[in-house]
Amino acid sequence: MTVVRRGDVVLARLDPTLGVEIKKTRPVIVLSNNSINQFAELAVVIPLTSSTVRVSPSHAVIPKGAAGLAVPSKAVTEQIRAVDKRRLVKRLGRLTPDELAHVERALKNTLALS
Template structure:
């Protein structure tokens, strides 16, 4: 298994285009552990940034913890699926079940999955 849902892992997101998040940066693993445990070759993640903005539901604040060196924002509008070979090293932090539930609510808004 490459990753677990809720882990924060470094991933090399280069090359990027236009407004896509690039460089090596922490990402929250969003994908279900059903796929992760099946050794799926790719993983759906949300990149983090240290450029903090109060912009819910586009951003979700992740407090510094573990080896995550600074408070960061999960860029909900930048959700993407990456090849597992983009991960570099072991997990550096983890989000709680409650934090992941909040991220899911933000995703529903951003992806138009709730009635307006």
């Protein structure tokens, strides 16, 4: 899968990883801008987890059904990373502008951006 857009939720193979990096094949949110997504072989993504018990200001909960998600999921913005597009398996859906804005607010908190 080479064509992705900002706000897409995509299944990605994140292994191999080290230490506490989120692992396994799981949904991720594409955060890189569409110019990068069109021309680069990398995409900047935020992993999602189905563990929504503990939520901090650096997390954004995405409801079940949003962007093709089967369960409520948490965007773990402190795990933002660039991945080779060959790790991206298939597109599940796309976040709405409001859902994407919720993720962006959590990311701003993580990176101390104003």
